[in-house]
Amino acid sequence: MQVDVYSKKDCGVCTAAKKKLDIMKLPYTEYDIDYMTSVHEGWRDDGSVDAQVYLCLINNAIPMIVIDGVPFTYSGAMRFLKERK
Secondary structure, rough: OEEEEEEEOOHHHHHHHHHHHOOOOOEEEEOOOOOOHHHOOOOOOHHHHHHHHHHHHHHHHOOOOEEEEEEEOHHHHHHHHHHHO
């Protein structure tokens, strides 16, 4: 099973999601999207403006957990993983 976690710094829910995956002993790859979703020098020119717009639309969906190519919110991913066991 391939698990990817898209998270931001200082995100309590992101930390909780990674801890839960660690407890479940599920390996995962973490992707820090903080740079892509925060205002920084050159953000209008480096393509991250698209990510910022996306984040405004889905801010409550961080962290996003992708399991075998299917994106889930934190609660949806935990429910899915519990049902698989």
